[in-house]
Amino acid sequence: MDKTSCLALVHTYLSKQQRLTNDISNLRSEYQRLLRKYRRNLNQRNKLIAILIMLNENSFGINHRGIWILKKNGRWWLEVVPKMSDNEFKQNFRLERGTYSALMKQIEPYLRKTKTNCREPIPVEKKVCCALYCLGSSAELRTIGNLFGIGKSTSSEILHEFCSIMIELFIYNLVKFPDNHQEIKDTSSKFLRKFGYPMCIGAVDGTHISIKPPLGLETDYFNYKKYHSVIMLAVVNADLGFTYINVGAPGRCNDASVYSRSNLSDVIKNSIYEDHYMIVNNTKIQSHLIADSAFALDQTLLKPFPDRIDMPRQHRMFNYRLSRCRSTVERAFGMMKNRFRILHKKMEFNLDNTINIIKTAVIMHNICILHGDVEDILWHQPYPVHKKPSCPITTTNGIGVREAMIQYFEQNPL
Template identity: 25%
Template structure:
């Protein structure tokens, strides 16, 4: 992150995290709070590790980092804006068709299990099918490797399909309150097709939610193979976003050892920072040559 971008971020969060000096001592400055928090997210270290590099006590870190993560999300949440109008949905669909040749697609959906140190007495509440304790980050991404919606906090025992059904997104999708565009004819098609979200086989098939054919069915005909290739190529965008997130924020590379409430704040801060840096520093943050691309000529 170059200094000018850091200064922009500091200006945005300073009104939220600035504290007043007292007659007893000077307050920890917004710059120290923000730099310590970013170091914690990026290195994936513990409060004790960051304490040595920032000269802030471990006890102070315990409330400074969650508070600053909350401030980052509040200051940058406009960078993680859920579409509210038909025009905004159409812009996402056009980008999916242009970039990944999947028509009428409004977003790629998936869940990521984030390893945690479970709270005392939690038992198997957070224990997932992969064999470790986790909470689930459910995300929807556009064709440009950016989040348009995230939900965090559901325990890892629940499947991705079950987690999705608990989200406000799914409730609004069910009650048709998302202002989705009306069906249209994609170029080269004779029939109108609805606008859809796409996910993997863990999700339920709906008229507004598509997924690949099961493996055995997809081998039955060439048209199903082509469909599976197209939907998987567009769907893996959300998996790529999770990959970029884990590559830049090493906090996701080991079990997060803090309360579940604070984990939610940490994850939301990383998600909005991801979108912020994709907008401000696309080439430096996630170089184009490191992302998936195809040779359309051959």
């Protein structure tokens, strides 16, 4: 075979190869075009089916809940709750019916959801009662969900939605530190009338709430009581209502450090509190807070003398009068934790949700106080009581004010 014939064969082969390649490319393009067309048609068909289903449901009154929703029983909510006596209602939802009704009127517009074709919205009454049951019980969310005929995740969503709305609506109105002349005067007058202690505008203390610590920060949240916690620093008035809270400090901190870093330590130094005072033996006693020995002593915060066997009588008397007044904050903590028992158990939520739950418990406590829905019963801590370390920091002004208070108590016995 000569050279020309060989080249002709090679050319023929390459030409066929090129045509095959082009044909394959064209087939692939056509396949992709047909596939896109099929998908468009399929999407259009699915949309039409969805429209027909919705039209069918609207026409014949079929249940709007999709078949993918797992139906729960919820007989307890449907059959037992409506028949509860007033006492049984309070035992389960931690509020008297009157307090509950007042709360419903205020919060209902913010919890009500629009009805859709996908599912029926959960009634507001059911949401509020579910959230109250979560706050007032140490039961698991799965158990609570079964009682109300909803899922665990829905119970959690309802709780956090309720807490967010409560904080948004009430935190600044119901948890308010006295910051004008009339409020300061009224607050100190109540402490004097109820406990015989003058110029007090609040008892301050901290309490630990057990939590699941944030990942990687376990050491920071491990407290001196040997469990993980966040600290709630609070001020309480003579009516056992909370007037200030600071929630979220890691459990390893002490109360004094949380107080010194809070805005409260700056607020109390405002000149308006210096304007409310009395003079005892040429010493000015201004409006001030009272606390236990874990805090630092100054003219804006008084604390007891260190406990000793050979303590002078006057010091014992001062400690008794101050502790008698300071018991308000311990009683308030006890009442709140006894009523809202979610605070007794370890919080398994993330830190932000945990803080919101604690704030909501404070708000609900104050709502109960305002409505006279109060049970001042003895509260037993779930953990062994540990004596707080004493803070040795004092100021000359604080020492002078404390000595003047002794003179006042000598002149004004109970």
